[in-house]
Amino acid sequence: MASVDLNCDCGEGFGSYRIGDDAAMLEIVTSVNVACGFHAGDPEIMAKIFAAASARGIAIGAHPGFADLWGFGRRRMPCTAGEIERLVAYQIGAASALATYAGARLGHVKIHGSLGNMAAEDDVIAQPIARAIKAVDQGLVLLVPAATKLETAGLAQGLTLAREIFADRGYMDSGLLVERSCPGAVLQDAEEAANRALAMVLEGAIVTTTGKRLKTRIDSVCVHGDSPNAVAMARVVRARLEQAGIALAPFRPI
Amino acid sequence: MASVDLNCDCGEGFGSYRIGDDAAMLEIVTSVNVACGFHAGDPEIMAKIFAAASARGIAIGAHPGFADLWGFGRRRMPCTAGEIERLVAYQIGAASALATYAGARLGHVKIHGSLGNMAAEDDVIAQPIARAIKAVDQGLVLLVPAATKLETAGLAQGLTLAREIFADRGYMDSGLLVERSCPGAVLQDAEEAANRALAMVLEGAIVTTTGKRLKTRIDSVCVHGDSPNAVAMARVVRARLEQAGIALAPFRPI
Amino acid sequence: MASVDLNCDCGEGFGSYRIGDDAAMLEIVTSVNVACGFHAGDPEIMAKIFAAASARGIAIGAHPGFADLWGFGRRRMPCTAGEIERLVAYQIGAASALATYAGARLGHVKIHGSLGNMAAEDDVIAQPIARAIKAVDQGLVLLVPAATKLETAGLAQGLTLAREIFADRGYMDSGLLVERSCPGAVLQDAEEAANRALAMVLEGAIVTTTGKRLKTRIDSVCVHGDSPNAVAMARVVRARLEQAGIALAPFRPI
């Protein structure tokens, strides 16, 4: 493994609100997924992050989610397949235009929160997402949780994929994430998260809570930006990968 | 004058709400301006209108407005020039993606409501609008109220312009519209509106409430879709233009 | 049966949007349930309906729903019991203040859309609703679908109840409504709806799609205001009840 990408969600504020320390995270990661105004984000913060990330050589992506600002996109909303297609298409378009406005170029799409979790688990949600991206811009990379239904759906549409693992989330033997409400859902210890992330990248496998290995290609490691110790953990994960001789670089040419 | 365009605003519903009879208006006009989700509109209705309009050979455009659903974009909101650039860029991007998704191609931009009125009157508002369009997609036509500051701003940015006059709105001698709260703001009589629109197109001039003529190129006649007798008036305007031997056709190739 | 109440939902517009013909419905019904700004409604329309209804001797109630304007409160949203308590409390308070402002007095609460359907089916949803009303104002009448979990929950909290049947909705043998997506969900024929409503009131029973009778007290008949033939159907239902010698009057003193 010559290099791997390090991605995080960014621009999750709204108006006067902020979540996470975007400026600090931009010093650490190589790709960012930017909220598009439905579960978080607004035109101001989007343009600002696109410009700042691009100036640092960081790859930029759209991070569409449910139209649910109050729930921060973390509630599972009833939606038809058609509605999913159109809410994804809308948000990609808005992000793409603001990236262009900011002198940058949108390169990928990652799905946020509950919509992302539902897409990982269920073809009926995953397929309209892949269809929407294909319809709007086939050149966009779809950044998917490795070894999930969304990967399958992306492949079926012929999209270019990047596969990510999460540095700080527990995995079930199914390859899906442990629910946030369950024990072991989130790794609090930065060293433990960094060591596990390194192991997954070196082995080319998801490591589950029972120690099982699920072989998969891994293009990117996701670190979170919105927990209290997010910045510190991201730094440790990056340092551990670099110490092991793995270069950090965007998963796509920017 | 071989031909003129007939445009109306469309897709001004939201969720379960509807304003105007979009289906009827699509039988009459040659261009539509589609609300983009800020003052009205949502991904569902946008995609639906784009598909239906495109199938009929109607030119489609984005109709950005203030982020003010409650006020329907008709309240003058405090905004910096930068904020205007980014809210216009965002909405154009969303509309463009949904047009592409619907198998169509976004061709123009028209500014809605108070933002449009402010842009007609004031360079400080008009210029960021023109800059945003240039930054996002120089190929888009800017549909402007003829003989206004927005026309000037569009020219200064080198944008392709289309100039419209309003069939049912009274004009002051300055070339600006009579305020909605004033007498003579809206022509209620379809025959009167149709005759005046025809006169303006034939003379190449805005006809003001005092009878003054303001010479201008006219590429399009705007009919409204959201008043009680909107559909009937639009039919009369179209018929009058056709009877005078003026062909109705989109102001740009689609 | 000396008298029965006739209720409908009202004030379901938002900003420039309108649904249904409120003015016409106020000529027909004896109670109205007014949207509170979450799934529909805003301070302007609430105050206007409260004043107009009160001036006609019509009983006024709050009609809380999910915070989902886009979905008009008709999507089932994930919610904890505590969140339900607080969204109901908030909306009752807002409605009560605007009723007082309008010179009227809020007398009852009816639950809207999906939240209402969920409460009819499920104690876990019904109980927090009843608790919220008790906590905020025990004097409010809870208008419930007859023979449902919400009736049970209201009784358990010692609330004063009014029980309604729907003039135009099909009933399953369980006493629950036929889902809107199923055949027989909505009676389109005004005569049929009126005859069935009269039969239910006279027999003191819900009449199901199989002809089964479910005995229940009936204090109110609900007519809808938001379908194309809503006003016509409401008039027929009212006339049929009056022809049978049943007086129409609010279910509570106003």
Add this chain to the structure above:
Amino acid sequence: MASVDLNCDCGEGFGSYRIGDDAAMLEIVTSVNVACGFHAGDPEIMAKIFAAASARGIAIGAHPGFADLWGFGRRRMPCTAGEIERLVAYQIGAASALATYAGARLGHVKIHGSLGNMAAEDDVIAQPIARAIKAVDQGLVLLVPAATKLETAGLAQGLTLAREIFADRGYMDSGLLVERSCPGAVLQDAEEAANRALAMVLEGAIVTTTGKRLKTRIDSVCVHGDSPNAVAMARVVRARLEQAGIALAPFRPI
């Protein structure tokens, strides 16, 4: 002067968002003004603050603002007098119900942000606010910026008033606040703010940036909760008042 109140704005989060450290401020102040869901706040955070404040013997009030979450209520919005009456009435009702739900009792109203600034300057805005409070609940205290048009309007309606001065805002000789965009608008130094607040309370006068004294009754000192050093400054202000022998207590019995 036996005692003075120390108030701050609270509950200015929304969904997953938070502004300021509410828990820390509740250890310092004697009254809180709670956002009501229009410019900030939601039913969850409102109920939580009402319960926590009430448990500590802190007086609770509603803090209505413009319906402008994106602008945090800090943009001057076009509004009619009637609209102001109804948006204030709505928010007071919602807050009152959630206070009752939380086992507390709403005691006062303070106006937020731009609506508050406009009311301080202009009778046309101040009067509908006072009328709305009188119409909804005459027992509520109106907490006003001392020596402003809102004080006059409250007196004219016969409302009980409490007059506040701001610990950290510069005053013009007119008694109005220095605009946030101007130098001297905000005092950054805690010692300076505390000394000036103490001087104002002891002298019974507003101290302006030119050193002028404007005599006024002062019932409360407002400290802000949303700046980076807000908690530290509030502690210094409180300590300075106590050191001078001035007791801190709510301006009204709770």
